[in-house]
Amino acid sequence: MEKYEKLEKVGEGTYGKVYKAKDKATGQLVALKKTRLEMDEEGVPPTALREVSLLQMLSQSLYVVRLLCVEHVDNKKDGKPVLYLVFEYLDTDLKKFIDSYRKGPNPGPLAPAMVQSFLFQLCKGVAHCHSHGVLHRDLKPQNLLLDKDRGILKIADLGLGRAFTVPLKSYTHEIVTLWYRAPEVLLGSTHYSTGVDMWSVGCIFAEMVRRQALFPGDSEFQQLLHIFRLLGTPTEKQWAGVTTLRDWHVYPVWEPQNLARAVPALGPDGVDLLSRMLKYDPAERISAKEAMDHPYFDSLDKSQF
The missing domain is CATH 3.30.200.20 (Phosphorylase Kinase; domain 1)
Structure with missing residues (x-):
């Protein structure tokens, strides 16, 4: 060295x-x-x-x-x-970048075109991983590195913990990771697929728009309550098999809220895309490849990517 x-x-x-x-x-x-x-x-x-x-x-x-x-x-x-x-080497990550808009000398929202560009690049990177049979399983703003000068977002920390047989940290040790964790994983499902990454992408999308986490739980139980309060308590009709998952309990019954209120700066196309990323049934969640063709990106010059 x-x-x-x-x-x-x-x-x-x-x-x-x-x-x-x-x-x-x-x-x-x-x-x-x-x-x-x-x-x-x-x-x-x-x-x-x-x-x-x-x-x-x-x-x-x-x-x-x-x-x-x-x-x-x-x-x-x-x-x-x-x-x-x-x-x-990249000098910053998406978490620090969002914080600079929230806590910096001139606080304000991220430009809609910037959110659109970063989200498209994230979907493109996730689609690349999924097409090679790789689940990231820990997508969060800290793991998305930015080349600010060129406006490029890159996925990092690709779950190498498994390769080097480091014991996986329990969720509570890294509470932040909980905020982007899909409900099927929180409920103890051992069989999960690309949908876990797309749920995380949805949470990151909302966070770029809001400049704060969509579901900031401080335990697995609280995390689920945050999700259920906004999206409604899931039912068997919405998500077949949910009540048979290992960690399912009888939860308070909440009706789904209007998602647009949680992301008021987002237009109808953006809210529609977010809702497709945050579907309860993982099989119904939009894939990264499908997301790139969503009308939300119609005004983006995709030829630059």
């Missing part, structure tokens, strides 16, 4: 520390994600190799953060090897 000069620690990913660094030869800024490998007798675990190859494949999309290379280093202290994933 002598090639890189570590400049600062910028965060803790799902599976290890993340550093901002500079390539000494080229001056290029990069993000280094460091993880220790639990080694087996064969060397690097095959799951790690599979995830890295998957990430290299997904990185072919402009809307997924680019993996530049992988460095394997022996740790002299304890003999355990360390894997560094070297990614392109």
